[in-house]
Amino acid sequence: FQYVKNNIPGPDRRIKEYYEQFEGCKCKDMQSCNSSCPCISRFGAAYDSNGLLTGVDPFSRKMVPILECNLRCQCKATCVNRVVQHGIRRKLEVFPTASKGFGLRAAEDIVQNSFVCEYAGELLTHEVARDRTRKLTNVDLNYIIAVHEGVGKDAEPRATYVDPTFIGNVGRFVNHSCSPNLYMVPVRVKNNIPHISLFALRDIRTGEELTYDYSGDIRRDKLILTNGHVKTDHVTSPPKVNEVTTQRKPCHCGSSNCCGWLPFDQTLYQD
Numbered sequence: 001f002q003y004v005k006n007n008i009p010g011p012d013r014r015i016k017e018y019y020e021q022f023e024g025c026k027c028k029d030m031q032s033c034n035s036s037c038p039c040i041s042r043f044g045a046a047y048d049s050n051g052l053l054t055g056v057d058p059f060s061r062k063m064v065p066i067l068e069c070n071l072r073c074q075c076k077a078t079c080v081n082r083v084v085q086h087g088i089r090r091k092l093e094v095f096p097t098a099s100k101g102f103g104l105r106a107a108e109d110i111v112q113n114s115f116v117c118e119y120a121g122e123l124l125t126h127e128v129a130r131d132r133t134r135k136l137t138n139v140d141l142n143y144i145i146a147v148h149e150g151v152g153k154d155a156e157p158r159a160t161y162v163d164p165t166f167i168g169n170v171g172r173f174v175n176h177s178c179s180p181n182l183y184m185v186p187v188r189v190k191n192n193i194p195h196i197s198l199f200a201l202r203d204i205r206t207g208e209e210l211t212y213d214y215s216g217d218i219r220r221d222k223l224i225l226t227n228g229h230v231k232t233d234h235v236t237s238p239p240k241v242n243e244v245t246t247q248r249k250p251c252h253c254g255s256s257n258c259c260g261w262l263p264f265d266q267t268l269y270q271d
């Protein structure tokens with residue numbers, strides 16, 4: 001595959017969407033913005049002074065939008081409100097796993113809430129994502145991710161489809177786990193297209209495989225086990241007969257609360 005650091009437009013995406021769109025701040029303290037910066041005050045500070053993501057509760061269903069300072073802002077690269085845009089800062093290693101193909105592991109200790117890497121690739125329209133997904137069989141590796149964001153009480157959720165199959169970054173090697181150590185957050189920098197960003201859910205030791213939950217669901221009740229039973233629909237429901245069961249793949253994450261199957265996005269199988 002071809003390596004890219006950031007998302008690139010896939011077929012049928014309008015190139016204009018990728019231009020700088022957001023205004024820049026005019027903060028006087030050029031070393032770093034503070035809470036009065038319009039980029040920060042709009043949704044609250046996302047990062048602490050060590051660059052750790054503290055403005056988001058990964059276990060909450062409510063996601064606060066994250067907006068970093070951008071090229072048009074007057075602040076410098078040292079600004080506290082610039083993290084994901086600096087790219088990968090932790091040592092990561094691709095390795096062959098026993099039963100999941102390749103995986104990605106930490107080559108150094110990673111502190112909780114650190115930015116680890118983006119999930120970058122071709123940005124697809126719903127139609128292209130659906131067509132590519134439907135061509136896959138359950139023995140093909142599926143790299144297409146759909147991230148659904150709620151944008152308001154009455155508004156339709158906004159979906160972003162990223163496909164690093166042919167063009168992508170190291171995020172494409174992150175496997176699924178029902179008990180993950182990463183969580184996914186959409187972060188915006190220069191325009192409305194999110195950087196799909198992976199942060200550490202807890203402290204991670206050197207050599208640990210990096211994983212996230214492909215369903216995006218990391219509720220506490222799913223992670224904290226009681227007698228091996230978990231309560232969410234995704235976890236408890238076996239594939240239904242009328243589902244596209246041929247697309248379902250067995251999960252080999254090996255965690256004690258494993259639901260047995262990899263999550264898949266129903267919307268890509270609906271017309």
Ligand SMILES: C[S@@+](CC[C@H](N)C(=O)[O-])C[C@H]1O[C@@H](n2cnc3c(N)ncnc32)[C@H](O)[C@@H]1O
Pocket residue numbers: 099100101102103140141142143171172173174175176177249250251252253262
């Ligand atoms: C984004 S890729 C992950 C990297 C992939 N293992 C590779 O070798 O390139 C997703 C694919 O990896 C495999 N995979 C990921 N997590 C898995 C798991 N927990 N159990 C079994 N297979 C998994 C599945 O084939 C899935 O479609």
